Amino acid sequence: MIKKIKIAIYSGTVPSTTFIERLITGMAGQGFEVLLFGVQNKKVSAIENTHYITHTNRVSKLLLFLKYSLLLYLFKAKDKKQLD
Numbered sequence: 001m002i003k004k005i006k007i008a009i010y011s012g013t014v015p016s017t018t019f020i021e022r023l024i025t026g027m028a029g030q031g032f033e034v035l036l037f038g039v040q041n042k043k044v045s046a047i048e049n050t051h052y053i054t055h056t057n058r059v060s061k062l063l064l065f066l067k068y069s070l071l072l073y074l075f076k077a078k079d080k081k082q083l084d
Contacts, residue, residue: 004049008035014054015044024050 007027011020014036024034028049040054055061072080 004031004033006033006035008037010037012038014038014040014052015042 009020009024011017015021016024016036016038024036025047028034028047032049034047034050035053036050037053040052040056044052046052053064055064069080072083
């Protein structure tokens with residue numbers, strides 16, 4: 001079984017510029033799993049093999065940060081300690 005390569009992109013805003021959107025479409029079409037991070041300005045149509053992790057304001061950004069920090073601490077404590 002071949003493991004899919006995950007690529008994370010922080011674009012700042014979702015939807016992003018035309019270049020970034022086409023880059024994501026191309027990489028997803030090649031079989032990569034793409035994670036797109038940023039502030040969601042408006043609703044965007046989903047691209048296959050792409051996961052959108054967005055926030056709309058500072059409170060949701062803080063909650064998202066706490067969620068992933070806790071998950072990292074619980075399941076990969078050694079990596080979290082190295083990251084901190």
